[in-house]
Amino acid sequence: MHRGKGMKFVGDSRIPAKKMSNIPKDYSEYPGKTEAFWPNFLLKEWLVGAVFLIGFLTLTVVAPSPLEKMADPTDASYIPLPDWYFLFLYQFLKYEFASGPYSVLGAFIIPGLAFGGLLLAPFLDKGPGRRPHQRPIANAFMLIGVACTIFLTWEAGSHVDWEARAKSGQIVEEVEIDTSAAGYEIYKQNCASCHGAELGGGAGPALVGTELSVDEIKDITVNGLGSMPAVMKGKPEEEIQQLAEFVKNPSGGEEGSE
Template identity: 65%
Template sequence: MHRGKGMKFVGDSRIKANHRMPNVPKDYSEYPGKTEAFWPNFLLKEWMVGAVFLIAYLILTVAHPSPLEGPADPTRAYIPLPDWYFLFLYQLLKYTYASGPYNVIGTVIIPGLAFGALLLMPFLDKSPERRPSKRPLPTAFMLLTLAAMFYLTWEAVANHDWEAQKVMGAIEQEVKVTIDESLPGYKIWTGETSDAAQSCIGCHAADLKGGPAAPKLLGNTLTADEVEDIIHNGRGKMPPGVFKGTDEEAKQIAEFVASLKEDK
């Protein structure tokens, strides 16, 4: 007798089974396009997709190794970055209504709404359809989220170096200074005629834009006598006796620094 639908079987524990049922997936022919066997159909698809992404990631790692940052430079600011998967939140906190007095919006409300919507998605979207084209709203929200994350991450990386330079005053868009390269002090500063300015460059930087221990010299409002007095007697964090050149060289450098006024 063949097994069929509607037939029931009664087992007896006193009778030892002589055969085992073959390990075959259930018959899903009654539900065409609605579901499929987990093993091997669904699981095999998952493994194939995972293998493609893994191989692509390994190729990317070999072809484009992680870049090392430049050597330590005390004259430049260093702004630490969070891990790459948090960069979009890091960039979000730079905008007006997500930082400062509105910090709670960028740190709690917006991420809370995003993750809350993700957790509630199984309850909000109960459609049996699996194709993205048949589920326009969830698909649109997911694409919008991915686009926002990609854009914010890109902005965080692209603007990082510029922001670090801005913190140190290396980018001065508002201050324009014309440097008179004919002055003897300029030639001393560049090392063309003397090495006397090496002690100055160590703190104020060769480009005159300053550093952690010294202010920028571009756009200063000091007179030549005031600069010469600072060179000999010091001021603030600058102690006296740092300059190792002659008095004449100090005078020439003072005249050069005093000439670095903002253009009118």
């Protein structure tokens, strides 16, 4: 500061002459590169989400998920199987190092490490590039994970008897059983252990609504069929007839014998 005609001030260059607040630039200063979050961006997100939601709901109406019969803990013939998106874990638990005494390792530890490793992806490759060849580490982990999932899913599916699986969970028509019918006790003693007390199936197929004739049923019970033994071989003809008529029409006794 000098005396005389006036005063002169020397300012510190570290202090800006015009105080600026810490507010980012408005989106309008970047034409073509950004847009307002509300309502422009959020409205687009909602529209896209609504399209996928309506499509998904339409799919559930047109092709509903197949249902199975009610769970029966006494049905030893049922083939338990997870949904397709968990088949790779189902197959993984079949290997010796992930089953038996090592089931905890296969069910929790290894899958936990694999999925938890996804959290490390952002820290393993911090490069600014977005092209595949610019991010080799992240893409390598992704390809390995996808390949393992596809392989295990394929292995699980190739070892499943899908026809038997469908039959084991098939919903069968419930019918009123005539316990006073002459063939009921014969059926309970010779057939119920495989075909179920309500004829709904078990180790053997369901017999409710069978298309076999009485004569065909008699022939099978006497001579057997496939893995089914000849349960009525050597039994009195009257009992064989009564059993066949009951199987043909369990709710009506003698009816349906034609």
